[in-house]
Amino acid sequence: MKAVITVTGIQNLENTGDDSIELVTDGVYMRIADGYAVKYLESELTGLAGTTTTVEVTSSGVVVERRGTLNMRMEFKEGCRTGFLYETLYGAATLGFETRRIVSELGDRGGSLSIDYVVNMEHAVVGINKLCMSVKPKETRQNI
Numbered sequence: 001m002k003a004v005i006t007v008t009g010i011q012n013l014e015n016t017g018d019d020s021i022e023l024v025t026d027g028v029y030m031r032i033a034d035g036y037a038v039k040y041l042e043s044e045l046t047g048l049a050g051t052t053t054t055v056e057v058t059s060s061g062v063v064v065e066r067r068g069t070l071n072m073r074m075e076f077k078e079g080c081r082t083g084f085l086y087e088t089l090y091g092a093a094t095l096g097f098e099t100r101r102i103v104s105e106l107g108d109r110g111g112s113l114s115i116d117y118v119v120n121m122e123h124a125v126v127g128i129n130k131l132c133m134s135v136k137p138k139e140t141r142q143n144i
Contacts, residue, residue, distance in 0.1 A: 002138040003029035003110060005040050012128040021046060029110060029135050034058040036106045038135055042066070055133065057104050057113060064131075076115050078102050096120045097129075110135035 005027045010020040027040030035058035042048035051068030061077040071087040076099040083096040100116040112134045119127045 001029050003027055003038070004136045004138050005029075005038055006134045007040075008130075008132040010130040010132070013126070026138060029137075031108065032056060032058070034060070038133065042068070055113070057106055061099075062102055062104075062113070062115060076102060076117060093121070095126075096123075106135065109137055 003026070004024065006022065006024045008020060008022045010018055012018050023043060023046055025040050025043065027038055030037050030039075035056065037057070038055045040053055042051040042053055048066070048068070048070050051066050051070050054063075054065045054067075056063045056065075061075060061080075064072075064074045064076070066072050069089060072084055074084050074097070075082055078099050078101060081096060081098045083094055086093050086095050097117045097119045100118065101114075102116075103112075103114045105111045106113060112132070114133075115131045117129050117131075118125055119129055
């Protein structure tokens, strides 16, 4: 279904406090074999114009994949540490993260998702992050 997707990213970087960004965009929301998937285009606001983001939420975790000007795939599993390759036009870096908590309240008509995780580089914490997403069916206007 066509959907309105609100994504809020909150980063707490060492000694700088919280920094947040919010994106409201149109996208697609669909049922997949073991859960739900959301797909949308990033905007200039996020600094990722030209990138498509896909979020798949299943019983085994959450996968966030970006393709375009930024390429990356992050697999979130509560309580697990993992790494990912962060590729940009300017180069690539390997980052690690630990998923602290995933809360999914997604259903057939949308809902919400929240992921708390810690990002590290070379075993040093570089940020404590939270990704929040809400998905609502897009209202279609009818001509009267």
